[in-house]
Amino acid sequence: MPHLFLLLLLFLSQTLTTHSLNQQGLFLLQAKNQLLPSSSLPLQDWNPRDATPCNWAHVTCHPNTSQVTSLSLSSLSLSGPFPPSLCRLPSLSSLSLDNNLLISPLPSTLSLCTSLTHLNLSQNLFTGPLPSLLSSLPSLLHLDLSFNNFSSSIPPSFSLFPNLRSLDLSANLLNGTIPSFLTNLTTLTSLHLSYNPFLPSPIPPHFANMTNLQDLSLSGCSLIGPIPPSLGKLSNLRNLELTYNNLHGPIPDSFISGLTSIVFLELYGNSLSGPLPRGDIWNNLTHLEGFDASGNNLTGTIPSELTRLKKLGSLNLFDNNLHGSLPESIVEAESLYELKLFNNSLNGTLPSQLGSNSPLQTLDLSYNNFSGDIPAGLCSQGALEDIMLISNSFSGRIPDGLGDCRSLMRVRVRNNNLSGTVPDALWGLPHLYLLELDENSLSGSISTSISGATNMSSLSLSFNMFSGSVPDEIGDLGNLVQFVASHNSLSGQIPTSVVKLSQLGKLVISDNELWGEIPLGIGALEKLNDLDLSNNKLNGNIPGELGTLPVLNYLDLSGNLLSGRIPTELENLKLNMLNLSNNQLSGDIPKEFDNENYKNSFLGNPGLCGSLISELCQNSGENKKSKIKYDWVFRLIFVIAGIVFVVGVTWFWLKFRSIKKMKKRVMPNMLKWRSFHKLGFSECEIVKLLNEDNVIGSGASGKVYKVVLSNGEAVAVKKLWGPKNKNNAASEKDGFFEAEVETLGKIRHKNIVRLWCCCNSGDSKLLVYEYMPNGSLADLLHSSKRSLLDWPIRYRIAIDAAEGLSYLHHYCVPPIVHRDVKSHNILLDEEFGAKVADFGVAKTVRRVSQGAESMSAVAGSYGYIAPEYAYTLRVNEKSDIYSFGVVILELVSGRAPLDPAYGEKDLVKWVSSTLEQSGEDQVIDPTMDVKYKGEIIKVLSIGLLCTNPLPINRPSMRKVVKMLHEVSEIPRTKSGKLSPYYQEEASDNENQHGNMV
Structure with missing residues (x-):
């Protein structure tokens, strides 16, 4: 009996030990269980x-009471709704759930977290209105709800927080106007409302009453009118952001003079005009570290009082109309690390001591009229990373000091009057990845020290006077993506080491004095x-291995001494441009190239033979006899073929008559037609012409036929595949058919393909559309026919497709989301007008104000699918906008959305990385006329806006249409340079209905 008692005590002690977790731990486990299973891994301990x-992990307790006081669950990929059990922790004062995938509206139980002082729910997927009860949290000091999908207006209760210090509501879907009742929050030191679709309205002048404000961000809030001078009363303000609005007028003197504590002042991307204020008002800004008024219409000169501020670290005045010189007082700005003044009309010489007294990192003075020498001390502090002086009139030598600047990453001095040799050490700087010296008068040779520039990605030396050979050390640049050195005096052979450049995408060494053969092994440059x-002196044969290069589409070997036959391997290439003219080639032109598309590619080669060459090979008499010998063989073949043709036609006619009689008996009983427009043809006539000879396409849902009717009209008929079984395939086909009919049957718009009629009877499902003779955009853009699409046509296609999608999103009730926007589904008529097609997976979104609608599976095509759609299965108009942005990038680059050449990237990521590393010239389709470069870059900017990874930052399709229309109206800059600060100027208020039929 005593032994039994001891065993019972041992069992109870083990049970108590196993279940000894206190109540707060149980609440946390309950919260963990309320999240979806993907959260189990980061919280497994x-x-x-x-x-x-x-x-x-992620839990902090009070050292004395062991009460949970802080919970930091940031960036753990948590999903599901907000766990209400967290508000049962009585001492919880700090809660961070930012950068996760939490969904649904916030629960009212959040008001029970009465001890909270810090609440951060930013960068999630919360929807619905802002919770009014949050203002009842008595201790709350910091509230961050940014980067979510909260909608509706800011509730009046948000003026009742008793002790709130910071409020961040930026990057949501808040509408209405910015409420003036927020000025009741007199305790606020930080207020962020940026990037919400508020109604256009002025800056509330009552904001001047929030005298404790230190940080105010109102960027992208649809603000209009002038900057109220009363904001100058915010004497404690340290950071003010008013970018990407439609403010206008001059910057008020009293506004600047009152901001005595300001550290960062950002005004770029508005319509501010007039000169910058001058005089002693700048002297009051003793704390100013950053001033950005770029992208406005500012005139006049740069105030010297501004540039001499001791703490000024960043000065951005680019994209304005400023003139005059850079004040000498800039050398007194001891903290200056960033100076961006590009796209103005500034002139004169630069202060000789620029950079000598400050830790200058970035200097961009491109597209001005500066002249004289480049200051020698730009890198005196050893911090300079970027120097961009494109399109000025700088002269003299490149300073030797830049060769000692090991921090340099980008040097862009294209289109100046620089002369002399490049400092030897500059070629081999270890962090330098972009060296652009084009269009100067530089001389000397490419130094062998270039082997040290192991990070080099882009080397551009065209239109200079460089001489000597290309050093063999060029092969040591394993990251080199482009090497352009045309129009110089380079000589010698092309070094064989170039075949080691595995990342090389562009090799242009035209118009030099190179000789010898094209290096063997060039086929390794995949x-x-x-x-x-x-235009060199290259000789020998054209290597057949060029035909193995998988992505080569521009090949120019003209103006050399190349001989021998044209390798038939070149027929494997998908070339947009081929030029082998003015060489010493002989033999037959390969059949793939013996057509009109390449009529100028072989001129100046007397030994070539082909139908395009007027001077055919003068063959020997033996060859002529051989030709006569075989003439009779061809004639005999034609006679036999004629007999076979006549017999075949007769048999076909007899068979056709019997089928026709059978269909006349059967068709009226089996087919059920439904028309959506007044038809000028008989539906029954269509069925008779559905034969394999008329097939023009085949896809996942069925075959497409071109049918020319008896009245001469052509229509496109989609015949859906028959079901493979009675469940899945049948239901998928029915779903496609019903979606297409439901959507297109009621839409009338000039940029959406017309559905004339349909037939649905059992297994026979036909959709009859207007015929688009130029096929799809993808068919032309990614084939040898790309040359048909010059820039004006591509620009018009972009506008047409955008207007079609805008109609679906904004003028259909309920709105329609296409869900499969891609270049294959943009069809082109005889004049290359574009129409959106293929609505088989389209969905109506009935409650867009409440967020995105959930789908059961991902629809769309890889390369076009928006990031958030792929992992949340929630769809709204922003998903279409992302896909359309990919189409714009296709139009600009001429590239497909997916390509092995991108590695693990898609087109969006490839464009972004290429822009950053090599500039816009490497993104734009090289077949485009350079005179349109300004417009192309503007459209590229719109494409980048549409493909922003955050849905909130993508413009509406209505805005996209307006921005596209404005592209040809916006005055081009001197170069059309792509600016990352391109702003959305479109207004959601405009009543823009498109052109409806």
Whole structure:
């Protein structure tokens, strides 16, 4: 009996030990279980056998009471709704759930978290209105709800927070106007409302009453009118952001003079005009570290009082109409690390001591009229990373000091009057990845020290006077993506080491004095897209291995001494441009190239034979006899073929008559037609013409036929595949058919393909559309027919497609989301007008104000699918806008959305990385006329806006239409340079209905 008692005590002690977790730990486990299973991994160490949760990851407890005081669950990929059990932790004062995938509206139980002082729910997927009860939290000091999908207006209760210090509501879907009742929050030191679709309205002048404000961000809030001078009363303000609005007028003197504590002042991307204020008002800004008034219409000169501020670190005045010189007082700005003044009309010489007294990192003075020498001390502090002086009139030598600047990453001095040799050490700087010296008068040779520039991605030396050979050390640049050195005096052979450049995409060494053969092994350059060796003295044969390069589409070997036959391997290439003219080639032109598309590619080669060459090979008499010998064989073949043709036609006619009689008996009983427009043809006539000879396409849902009716009209007929079984395939086909009919049957718009009629009877499902003779955009853009699409046509296609999608999103009730926007589904008529097609997976979104609608599976095509759609299965108009942005990038670059050449990237990521590393010239389709470069870059900017990874930052389709229309109206800059600060100027208020039929 005593032994039994001891065993009972041991069992009870083990049971108590196993279940000894305190109540707060149980609440946390309950919260963990309320989240979806994907959250189990980052919280796997939350052990229910522990006594308290105080040693768990992401949990902080009070050292004396062991009460949970802080919970930091940021960036853990948590999903599901907000766990209400967290508000049962009585001492919880700090809660961070930012950068996760939490969904649904916030629960009212959040008001029970009465001890909270810090609440951060930013960068999630919360929807619905802002919770009014949050203002009842008595201790709340910091509230961050930014980067979500909260909608509706800011509730009046948000004026009742008793002690709130910071409020961040930026990057949501808040509408209405910015409420003036927020000025009741007199305790606020930080207020962020940026990037919400508020109604256009002025800056509330009552904001001047929030005298404790230190940080005010109102960027992208649809603000209009002038800057109220009363904001100058915010004497404690340290950071003010008013970018990407439609403010206008001059910057008020009293506004600047009152901001005595300001550290960062950002006004770029508005319509501010007039000169910058001058005089002693700048002297009051003793704390100013950053001033940005770029992208406005400012005139006059740069105030010297501004540039001499001791703490001024960043000065951005680019994209304005400023003139005059850079004040000498800039050398007194001891903290200056960033100076961006590009796209103005500034002139004169630069202060000789620029950079000598400050830790200058970035200097961009491109597209001005500066002249004289480049200051020698720009890198005196050893911090300079970027120097961009494109399109000025700088002269003299490149300073030797830049060769000692090991921090340099980008040097862009294209289109100046620089002369002399390049400092030897500059060629081999270890962090330098972009060296652009084009269009100067530089001389000397490419130094062998270039082997040290192992990070070099882009080397551009065209239109200079460089001489000597291309050093063999060029092969050591394993990251080199482009090497352009045309129009110089380079000599010698092309070094064989170039075949080691595995990342090389562009090799242009045209118009030099190179000789010798094209290096063997060039077929190893699998990423080579552009090869131009024209106008040199190269000899030998064209290597057949060029035909193995998978992405080569631009090949120019003209103006050399190349001989022998044209390798038939070149027929494997998908070339947009081929030029082998003015060489010493002989033999037959390969059949793939013996057509009109390449009529100028072989001129100046007397030994070539082909139908395009007027001077055919003068063959020997033996060859002529051989030709006569075989003439009779061809004649005999034609006679036999004629007999076979006549017999075949007769048999076909007899068979056709019998089928026709059978269909006349059967068709009226089996087919059920439904028309959506007044038809000028008989539906029954269509069925008779559905034969394999008329097939023009085949896809996942069925075959497409071109049918020319008896009245001469052509229509396109989609015949859906028959079901493979009675369940899945049948239901998918029915779903496609019903969606297409439901959507297109009631839409009338000039940029949406017309559905004339349909037939649905059992297994026979036909959709009859207007015929688009130029096929799809993808068919032309990604084939040898790309040359048909010059820039004006591509620009018009972009506008047409955008207007079609805008109609679906904004003028259909309920709105329609296409869900499969891609270049294959944009069809072109005889004049290359574009129409959106294929609505088989389209959905109506009935409650867009409440967020995105959930779908059961991902629809769309890889390369076009928006990031958030792929992992949340929630769809709204922003998903279409992302896909349309990919189409714009296709139009600009000429590239497909997916390509092995991108590696693990898609087109969006490839464009972004290429812009950053190599500039816009490497993104734009090289077949485009350079005179349109300004417009192309503007459209590229719109494409980048549409493909923003955050849905909130993508413009509406209505805005996209307006921005596209404004592209040809916006005055081009001197170069059309792509600016990352391109702003959305469109207004959601405009009543823009498109052109409806």
